[in-house]
Amino acid sequence: DDEESPSEAPNPVSLETVKTRSNQQLHGDEWTELLELDSSSESDRGSSSDDEEEEEEGIGAGDVTTPLTEFLSFKQEAALGKPLAATEKDMPGKLPVSPLISVMSHLISFLEHYSQMQRLQEKALEYRAKLRQEESRRKKQLRVLKRAYRQRMRDKLNLIENLEGIICEQQNIMEKLHNGMKVSSACSLYNTSPVSPTGIHRLVESVNALQGERTKLREEIVDLKQEVEDREKEKQQLACSFHLQIQELKERIQGREEELNQLRTETGVTDSEKRIQNLTVENEGLKQSLSVTQGLLQQLSTISTQPSIILVKENEDLRTKVHHLESSLQEKVEKLMHLEGQIDVLQWRKEEEVRRLDDSIRGLQLSLDTERMRPVDIQYVTKTVEVESPVILKSLAEAEDRNQGLVEQLSSQTERCQRLEDQFRGSEALTTGLRLKISAYESEIEKLKEELLQEISHLEAQKEEAIKEASECSEQHLHQLREQFSGVQMRLTTLQPVLKNMKTNYNSLRSQVRNFSEFYETAIKEARRQISVAVAEVSDANRDLLEKYHQEMLLRKKYHEQLVELKGNIRVLCRVKPITEQEREEGATATAVTTDLHDDTRLLVSYKGKERSFELDKVFLPLATQEEVFQEIEPLVMSCINGYNVCIFAYGQTGSGKTYTMEGSPESPGINQQALRALFKEMEVREDLWKYSVTLSMVEIYNEVIRDLLGKDSQEKLDIKLHPDGSGQLHVPGLTSVEVSSFRRLKKES
Numbered sequence: 001d002d003e004e005s006p007s008e009a010p011n012p013v014s015l016e017t018v019k020t021r022s023n024q025q026l027h028g029d030e031w032t033e034l035l036e037l038d039s040s041s042e043s044d045r046g047s048s049s050d051d052e053e054e055e056e057e058g059i060g061a062g063d064v065t066t067p068l069t070e071f072l073s074f075k076q077e078a079a080l081g082k083p084l085a086a087t088e089k090d091m092p093g094k095l096p097v098s099p100l101i102s103v104m105s106h107l108i109s110f111l112e113h114y115s116q117m118q119r120l121q122e123k124a125l126e127y128r129a130k131l132r133q134e135e136s137r138r139k140k141q142l143r144v145l146k147r148a149y150r151q152r153m154r155d156k157l158n159l160i161e162n163l164e165g166i167i168c169e170q171q172n173i174m175e176k177l178h179n180g181m182k183v184s185s186a187c188s189l190y191n192t193s194p195v196s197p198t199g200i201h202r203l204v205e206s207v208n209a210l211q212g213e214r215t216k217l218r219e220e221i222v223d224l225k226q227e228v229e230d231r232e233k234e235k236q237q238l239a240c241s242f243h244l245q246i247q248e249l250k251e252r253i254q255g256r257e258e259e260l261n262q263l264r265t266e267t268g269v270t271d272s273e274k275r276i277q278n279l280t281v282e283n284e285g286l287k288q289s290l291s292v293t294q295g296l297l298q299q300l301s302t303i304s305t306q307p308s309i310i311l312v313k314e315n316e317d318l319r320t321k322v323h324h325l326e327s328s329l330q331e332k333v334e335k336l337m338h339l340e341g342q343i344d345v346l347q348w349r350k351e352e353e354v355r356r357l358d359d360s361i362r363g364l365q366l367s368l369d370t371e372r373m374r375p376v377d378i379q380y381v382t383k384t385v386e387v388e389s390p391v392i393l394k395s396l397a398e399a400e401d402r403n404q405g406l407v408e409q410l411s412s413q414t415e416r417c418q419r420l421e422d423q424f425r426g427s428e429a430l431t432t433g434l435r436l437k438i439s440a441y442e443s444e445i446e447k448l449k450e451e452l453l454q455e456i457s458h459l460e461a462q463k464e465e466a467i468k469e470a471s472e473c474s475e476q477h478l479h480q481l482r483e484q485f486s487g488v489q490m491r492l493t494t495l496q497p498v499l500k501n502m503k504t505n506y507n508s509l510r511s512q513v514r515n516f517s518e519f520y521e522t523a524i525k526e527a528r529r530q531i532s533v534a535v536a537e538v539s540d541a542n543r544d545l546l547e548k549y550h551q552e553m554l555l556r557k558k559y560h561e562q563l564v565e566l567k568g569n570i571r572v573l574c575r576v577k578p579i580t581e582q583e584r585e586e587g588a589t590a591t592a593v594t595t596d597l598h599d600d601t602r603l604l605v606s607y608k609g610k611e612r613s614f615e616l617d618k619v620f621l622p623l624a625t626q627e628e629v630f631q632e633i634e635p636l637v638m639s640c641i642n643g644y645n646v647c648i649f650a651y652g653q654t655g656s657g658k659t660y661t662m663e664g665s666p667e668s669p670g671i672n673q674q675a676l677r678a679l680f681k682e683m684e685v686r687e688d689l690w691k692y693s694v695t696l697s698m699v700e701i702y703n704e705v706i707r708d709l710l711g712k713d714s715q716e717k718l719d720i721k722l723h724p725d726g727s728g729q730l731h732v733p734g735l736t737s738v739e740v741s742s743f744r745r746l747k748k749e750s
């Protein structure tokens, strides 16, 4: 029996030994008690699995210690040493239960409870981690809100800076334009040609008209300014009211945020998060709408400020234009006055000259007429006298010269008059040009005035529209904000009782968790103590079992020796090779060797018509498998682990199946493979108790020559010699031996 199952685990052996011990020590009543205990523990285990869900929900200290108390009571009873009357024969139908098994079952139940406690501990840890996560999340949210607020403030400041920059740029541009206009007006002044005296009055009149218009424009500007100021005041009032509303809304939002924060700090648990998030989202919406209204207000302020600035600038430009025109007109008037004086003087001179010349011509004419009126003789005398008289001639020549000079003077005077007339005509043309210019200026001023008025009206309309839009928009926003705010308030009022509920739940849960942690700490301590006691018990039992195992091993060795003695050291087994397919095809039908189906030690061999019977230790039928052959060999193989030398030696004629039996094929491995596998398996089983080392050497004996198959030089010839230790054993000096750690490695080496 031992030889057949040497590789079995020690459990059945220990079970049997404990069984015999129990039979010796325990009596009938105690057996029944033990069985009841065991069955109760079994039922406890069953019920415990059923009640697991309940225990998960809430485990009491009593539940945890029940199996332990049972175990202790069992131990106490065992310690009392009550004689057990019942024997194995008294209980033929029932199998006795080992105390080790019952201890193990109790231990398992303890471990179950312990794992449940650990689960609960893990849950508590989870809760704590969740709380911590929640706290960190809220802190993050607060941080994000603060950051957003700061960002918004920064944006506003940037916007203000940008606006200031834009205003400065516009002012610069206006100044440049102003300067440019001055220069252009100056140029136009310098380029103007002198004005003729005839248009001076008209110019003066037009200047007066312009001045009148300027005063009108000034008055209009003053009115416009007044209007703009009024609008500004209105706008400021509107802005103030908006700011107040915004401030109010901000305060309300602040209040809501504080309330929210309070609620958050009060509740701090999971389910309220979504609602709080909703509230924060609504708050965000409110803030956004607030920022929208602020933006609108800013737009409004920019819209209302822009036209007033433009109007003022245009007024300034117009004023400067009018001023320039006035000054240029003044200059032209002065010039005209001067020219008029000059023209008067020249005209008077010319008239004087003309009058003088007329007088002299008239005198000459008269003298000529008197001369002509004289009688003929006298005329002749006179002529002769004149001709003859050189004095008369001289005086005549002189008179002619003088006449010529006067004629020339007259012609030059007429030329001069002509020139003056031309000059006068030119000045008249200039005056008309100037007049045209003035009219153009007037029309331009008129146009500008119209444009200005149109622009002012347009701007006014725009301003009105923008104010209207802004007020409508802000009203809408305000309305929406109010609605949202009332919604938030409603929600807050509905949320408050829920949050209160949650708070109480959380507090109760917290107290439970706190109590639970104390409870499970004590329970764990108790369980640990009990486990350590149980482990000590089990280790004692193990020690006992180990001792028994050693005794058992000794016994097995002894029995093996006895078996070897009985069976003999050398056993001869015969395996009859079946007729192979190839042999069948070649015509083989029967073998010379036949086996006896009823006697596996007998073999019949027919030779030359004679039949001889041989008796061997074992005869394998032709159909015997590799496993069957190895089963017969296995105990011998295993005996090598117990310290015996074993040699398996195959002998037979060529093709009789030696290699097949010893080596086999990968599909059906032979004795070598199976033996080595079994050896390593057994070594693994005994790993805790024994240390084994396996070394491998391979030699070939062929034609009386020994060769090392694992050596470096396969052609080297080796010798078989007696071992020098005097044991009388043979050995091959210089033979390579390789240490093999596992069956896989062995296969690799081979």
Ligand SMILES: Nc1ncnc2c1ncn2[C@@H]1O[C@H](COP(=O)(O)OP(=O)(O)OP(=O)(O)O)[C@@H](O)[C@H]1O
Pocket (backbone or CB within 6 Å): 576, 577, 578, 580, 622, 652, 653, 654, 655, 656, 657, 658, 659, 660, 661
């Ligand atoms: N029990 C068996 N069942 C099936 N086939 C077998 C059996 N025994 C041997 N054979 C087959 O017979 C043939 C010869 O066997 P094997 O090579 O083992 O003989 P051998 O004794 O080792 O020969 P040699 O002495 O020449 O090496 C092989 O093909 C092998 O598969």
